[in-house]
């Protein structure tokens with residue numbers, strides 16, 4: 437599958453912890469979900485991924 441406009445994926449960006457909100461730079465080649473939060477050890481999410489959007493929506497309520 438082609439990357440399209442490369443809006444979401446690609447280099448750069450951050451991973452964010454859904455538990456404590458810590459951010460870490462995304463490492464290319466390693467999905468955020470395979471990274472553990474440096475603070476609490478939870479699985480991280482790619483910032484602005486659809487999972488992160490869901491989380492933000494939940495938080496707003």
Ligand SMILES: [Zn+2]
Pocket residue numbers: 453454455456457458473474475476477478
């Ligand atoms: Zn955390």
